[in-house]
Amino acid sequence: RRRHMVKLAAALPGPREELPGIGLAHKFIGDTEAIMHQLQHFSYECMENDGVLRGWLGNTLFFVVVNPGDLEMVLKTCLEKDDLHRFIRTVIGNGGIFAPVSIWRRRRKILVPAFSPKVVENFVHVFAEQSDKLVKQLSRCSGKGKFQAWPFLSTYTLDSVCETAIGVKINAQENPDSPFLRAMCDILNMICKRIFHLWLQPDWLFKILPMYKKHQECIHTMHNFTDRVIESKREELKREKESKPEVDHEFDLGAYKKQTFLDLLIHLSGGERGYSNVELREEVLTLTIAGTDTSAVAIGFTLQLLGKYPEIQDKVYQELCEVFEDDRMLVKEDLMKLKYLERVVKESLRLFPPVPLIIRKVLEDITLPSGRVLPAGSGVACSIWGVHRDPRYWGPDAERFDPDRFLPERFNLEHACSYMPFSNGPRNCIGYQYALMSIKTALSTILRKYRVIMDTEESPYPYIRVKIDIMMKAVDGYELRLERRERDHHI
Numbered sequence: 456r457r458r459h460m461v462k463l464a465a466a467l468p469g470p471r472e473e474l475p476g477i478g479l480a481h482k483f484i485g486d487t488e489a490i491m492h493q494l495q496h497f498s499y500e501c502m503e504n505d506g507v508l509r510g511w512l513g514n515t516l517f518f519v520v521v522n523p524g525d526l527e528m529v530l531k532t533c534l535e536k537d538d539l540h541r542f543i544r545t546v547i548g549n550g551g552i553f554a555p556v557s558i559w560r561r562r563r564k565i566l567v568p569a570f571s572p573k574v575v576e577n578f579v580h581v582f583a584e585q586s587d588k589l590v591k592q593l594s595r596c597s598g599k600g601k602f603q604a605w606p607f608l609s610t611y612t613l614d615s616v617c618e619t620a621i622g623v624k625i626n627a628q629e630n631p632d633s634p635f636l637r638a639m640c641d642i643l644n645m646i647c648k649r650i651f652h653l654w655l656q657p658d659w660l661f662k663i664l665p666m667y668k669k670h671q672e673c674i675h676t677m678h679n680f681t682d683r684v685i686e687s688k689r690e691e692l693k694r695e696k697e698s699k700p701e702v703d704h705e706f707d708l709g710a711y712k713k714q715t716f717l718d719l720l721i722h723l724s725g726g727e728r729g730y731s732n733v734e735l736r737e738e739v740l741t742l743t744i745a746g747t748d749t750s751a752v753a754i755g756f757t758l759q760l761l762g763k764y765p766e767i768q769d770k771v772y773q774e775l776c777e778v779f780e781d782d783r784m785l786v787k788e789d790l791m792k793l794k795y796l797e798r799v800v801k802e803s804l805r806l807f808p809p810v811p812l813i814i815r816k817v818l819e820d821i822t823l824p825s826g827r828v829l830p831a832g833s834g835v836a837c838s839i840w841g842v843h844r845d846p847r848y849w850g851p852d853a854e855r856f857d858p859d860r861f862l863p864e865r866f867n868l869e870h871a872c873s874y875m876p877f878s879n880g881p882r883n884c885i886g887y888q889y890a891l892m893s894i895k896t897a898l899s900t901i902l903r904k905y906r907v908i909m910d911t912e913e914s915p916y917p918y919i920r921v922k923i924d925i926m927m928k929a930v931d932g933y934e935l936r937l938e939r940r941e942r943d944h945h946i
């Protein structure tokens with residue numbers, strides 16, 4: 456099988472920097488900014504090689520793919536996640552996102568109705584309340600020069616996810632030192648180090664390092680917190696059932712409109728005979744991890760882009776003035792009206808996708824629509840960063856920040872996979888509508904109150920230094936300045 460793999464690999468172009476024996480491993484020893492830079496570099500090299508590039512990492516064979524036709528096939532047929540994801544399983548076990556396909560199928564089926572638009576739009580009031588808190592927190596920094604927006608944005612998304620997923624107000628925005636938040640940040644950082652630093656990968660070695668103790672403490676904190684919430688929810692449901700035995704407990708989405716994901720998962724999986732407490736914890740933690748940093752990153756990049764291009768920010772503000780005639784809280788009907796803001800967010804997700812690449816495993820040889828063959832046993836890195844910036848599909852000004860490319864009359868992509876910040880196919884992001892609502896609510900609330908100021912970008916091609924930290928994040932922690940809008944109480 457290995458000989459077969461080597462033979463097929465040799466038929467495809469590889470990067471110039473490959474060394475015998477170690478392949479490209481020497482290219483990934485730098486910090487997370489250097490690693491992201493390499494990944495971008497391979498994506499561009501991949502574009503030059505007709506959309507597919509191979510590379511060895513030690514003994515493991517990987518392919519980078521940016522051809523949208525090929526990507527569609529990979530995302531449809533290769534559903535198994537790469538082994539690198541095993542490090543995150545120490546926290547979320549078999550939670551949907553990285554679970555083996557055999558477990559994932561059932562869990563996805565249960566999760567789909569919980570994310571139906573009818574359920575998700577009922578969370579908008581949570582996003583609006585949390586955005587209001589965010590704006591209050593930001594007032595401490597407005598008019599006081601540059602500051603890092605990241606701690607404000609990530610606590611906004613964590614508070615929103617915790618309230619909608621488990622119904623608990625953890626108040627991370629007011630208490631950024633909360634043990635759960637600290638544990639989540641620390642564990643994600645350690646997992647990222649393990650993914651990219653080969654020497655931290657063997658379990659036996661990792662267990663004797665000082666980092667291991669902290670790793671276990673973080674897991675304990677996160678599991679303990681979630682377990683307590685689940686136990687109290689079980690008791691609440693039991694009490695409810697005892698007090699109203701005559702009520703029909705059959706599941707009805709309409710009746711559960713105001714419920715959290717935890718309520719929905721208990722009911723959709725079959726109530727007392729459904730998910731065990733461990734399965735519930737795995738699913739809840741998956742949603743927390745999948746939904747927190749991703750949306751915060753998207754808000755951060757969009758704010759920085761608007762700071763760099765004030766004329767685009769003015770247009771967003773204009774639209775906000777038209778939709779909000781006074782200083783009221785956002786309601787779900789407003790979101791549909793914010794069409795320009797939506798184009799801005801989509802364009803920001805195109806140039807700065809929070810998940811810049813997805814890695815899947817090839818279990819059987821596959822022949823791609825472009826004719827290339829990926830051998831069984833290899834890994835495929837689907838480069839979202841690459842496909843979003845390929846001039847072949849986005850034109851010669853592919854790297855220009857131009858929200859109007861999403862105008863219905865201009866947006867006519869040949870391939871669905873040319874734009875896929877939320878991935879594509881059966882394992883795509885289940886939370887994309889939730890994410891867009893949360894992002895638009897936060898941005899519209901911030902931008903009604905404040906003007907974002909950055910050094911304006913002379914070039915139409917925005918440059919932001921980025922690193923890979925599970926998600927792709929700005930190196931500077933989303934540094935910007937805020938200035939209060941003069942007519943803040945009456946827009």
Ligand code: HEM
Pocket residue numbers: 551552553563616741742745746747749750753808809810813814876877878879881882883884885886887889890
């Ligand atoms: C801007 C924000 C977000 C981005 C860019 C994003 C991106 C992604 C991507 C690219 C994947 C697919 C990975 C793959 O194909 O292998 C994914 C999966 C997933 N996302 Fe998101 N996501 C975002 C927000 C959210 C939110 C808010 C939630 C939940 C509250 C969420 C829950 C999930 C889950 C559960 C999966 C796993 C789906 C499965 O394997 O069946 N995401 N996300």
